[in-house]
Amino acid sequence: MSIEELSDKEKNKIIDLIKNDENLPKEYIYKLFSNDEDVFLFWNGRNEEISNIVLPFHSIEHIDEPRKEKLQGSGELFDIRGRQIEGWTNKLIWGDNKLILSSLVNGPLREEIEEQGGLKLIYIDPPFKVGADFSFDIDIQGENATKKQSVLEEIAYRDTWGRGISSYLNMMYERLKLMHDLLDEEGSIYVHCDYKVSAHLRILLDDIFGTQHFQNEIIWKRSTAHSDSEGFANLHDTIFYYTKSDKISFDVQYKPYSDEYIEKYYRHEDKRGRFLDRDLSAKGLKGGGYRYKWKGKEGYWRCPKTTMEEYEEKNRIYYTSNNTPRYKQYLDEMDGTPVQDIWTDINAVNSQAKERLNYPTQKPESLINRIIKTSTNEGDLVADFFCGSGTTSAVAEKLNRKWILSDLGRFAVHTTRKRMIELQRGLKDEGENYRAFELLNLGKYERQHFFGVPTNVSGDRQKKVLEAKQEKYVNLILEGFSAERVEGYKYLHGKRTTRFVHVGPLNMPVTRDLVEAVYQECKDDLITQVDILGFEFEMGLAPFVEEQMKDKGVDIRLKNIPREVFDPRAVKKGQVKFFDVAYLGADTKVNDKEVQVTLSNFVTSYTQDDIEDVENNLRKGSSKVIIDNGEIIKVTKEGDGIYDREPLTSSWTDWIDYWAVDFNYESNKEIIKVEEDGELKEKWTGNYIFENEWQSFRTKQDNELELTSAPHEYKEPGRYKIMVKVVDILGVDTSQVFEIEV
Known part of the structure; x- marks a missing residue:
C-alpha cells in the first residue's frame, strides 16, 4: 500500500497525529512504508543517521617493555630477552565506542589500519544482561567493597536500556553500522549474546550485513550444571557469525577425538597403534585413478596408481572381511573432528581457573582462541569494542595477531592494561616476540565535542568559539557543581556555601600561574576558601598546592571536573560528583x-x-x-x-x-593528526607520552x-x-x- 491508497479518513488521522506531536500507530507506519521493502526492520526511535564525527586520538601511555630489570652478574645492563615487533603498535582505547568507531572509520587512523591489511575480525561481547552495569567489587582485608559505576557509565547504561529493547537496538545499530564500514572486505564479525537479545540482534545483523552473509549461529554451552525450579535451565550463549562479503577467510578447526569416538571407530591395532579404516577412493585426486581386481571383484580408486603402490609398499593397505581394500590412517595422524556450530567442549571461566580475573563478564581464552584461529591468519588485525577484561587482546597476542580494543569502563581498561603487561612479561621470559601497545583516549577534543566546539577548524577559530561560549561554559560547570554565579571578580566565578569557586579552562590544564592568580585575588579580597575546578592539572600542581600554598591564609582545593557534567540529565538529578585531586x-x-x-x-x-x-x-x-x-x-x-x-x-x-615509572618523561612529544579546514596537519599537543618503563601491580x-x-x-x-x-x-x-x- 502507498500513501495514495490510504483512505481520506486515514490521511486526516495521520495529519492530526503529526500536528499534535503524537506517535503514529504501528499499523499506519507499516502502511506508509509497505512498498519500500518486503521486510522493514522498525523500532521506536530508529535513526538512519550514523555518526561521522572525527576526534583526534591522544596517546597517553606507551608500553613497549613489560619491565626493565637490572641483571646480576651479566655484562648486559637490562634484560633484553624478547623483542618488541617493529611496525604496528597495538591500541587500547578508553572512551565511548561510538565516538571511537566514528573516528576510526572517518579519521586518519583508518589509513594506518588499511596499511596493515585491513581489519580482518571483530569479536564483540556487548552488554546483554538487563541487570548488568559497570560496578565492580574490590577485595580489601577479606571484605568486598563495591565500586559503583560512574555517572558517565550509568548514563551509558541508561541510554542502552532506558526504554527497553528499542534503546538497546538504537545503541547497537549505529555501532554495528560503523563496524561494518570499518571491517575489511574479507573480514568477519562474531557477536556474542544471550537469549534476552539474540532474536533482535539476529534481525539487526541481517539488516546491516545482509542475510546472504550470515554464516552461522553458534551455540556455546557455557555451563554443565544448573537448576531452575521455574523452567528449563539456561546453559548456553549464542554467537552470530557474519562476513562482510562473499570473500570468506575460514580455517576449519578441530577438536580432539572423544574416547567414545575412538572406541567406536578405531577398532584395529598393529605395531604402530590404533588406526581407522578409510576408503582409499575418498583420499584420491581428480584426473587419475587405479582400477583393481580382487577375487573376481572390480573397483576403482580416484587416486593415481602410484599412490596405491606407495600405500602397498608402506603396508598402509588394509582389506576388510569382504575383501574391500582400505587404507590405514593412524590416530596420531588425525586432526580430530571438525568443529560444528554447537560448542560443548569449552567451559566458562571457573572460580579456580588461572586466567580468572574476577571480572564479571570474562570469557574463556579457549573460546576466543577458536574464533581468532578460524577467521584470521598470523599478522592479521582483530578488534573488540566492548573489551571487558581484555581476553581478545590476550589471545591475539599469543597467536601473533595485531589488535585494537576499547571500552567505556575505566576498570575494564585498567584490567586489560595489567593483563597485557603480565602477558608481555611471560613472553619476554620465554624469549618470545611481542608488540608494543599504547593507551589512547579522545581527551580535550571529546570535551569540546560535548560542548559543541568544532574540532576540524583552526585553533584560532576554536578559540573564538570557546570565547563566545565562555559564559555558557562557566554556568554549565557551576550548575553541575551546585554553585551560584558571582560577579565582580576576575578569577572567581561562583560560590558554594562558604567556598568560592574558579572554573578552569575547557581545553587546557589548570596551571601554577593560574592558581597563583586565583590565590592573589582571594588574598586581596580577604577570601579564605576557594575550590579550583579543572579537567586537567599541570604536572606537579597538587604537591605545589599541598606543600607551598597550604599555610598562606587561603584554603585551596583542586577538584576534578567529571565528563558527566556535559549530560543535562545527570546535572538535573544532582548526580555529578567533583572529587579532590589525589x-x-x-x-x-x-x-x-x-x-x-x-x-x-x-x-x-x-x-x-x-x-x-x-x-x-x-x-x-x-x-x-x-x-x-x-x-x-x-x-x-x-x-x-x-x-x-x-x-x-x-x-x-x-x-x-x-x-609505573617513566624515567625520562619529556623524551617523547605527543604528536596528533588533526583536520583543520579540510587539511590534515600534525600538531604537538604540548603534552608528552608516558613511556611505561617499569611497573608493579597487584594480581589475583x-x-x-x-x-x-x-x-x-x-x-x-x-x-x-x-x-x-x-x-x-x-x-x-x-x-x-x-x-x-x-
Missing part, C-alpha cells in the same frame, strides 16, 4: 648515573557513600562496606543508634593497585606490591624529569613529575 609522593635516590624511585605516599579523599545515610538504612546485626573521604569502612549496626565503624584501609598503600595470584623500582641508568649526565603514575583500587589515575640531576 596526591602522591615519591623519593628518588641518585647514585652517579643511576636512579631508583620509591613510592612514599598517596592521599585520596574519594567519597562514594553517605556514611550517615548508610547507617540509618542498616538493619540490626547487618553491615556494609562503604567508601568515604579516602577510607574504606565496614559499618555494622549493633543496636538502636549503636554503630561500629571498622576502617579496612589501614595504610596509604592499601589504596594502590598499580604504579600475587597481591604484594613493590614500592621501590629497579635501578635505571642514564647514558648521559644532565637534568631529567621522572613521571610516576599511580592507579588506585578504584581505577583512578594520578601522576606526578619529579626532577633529578645525574
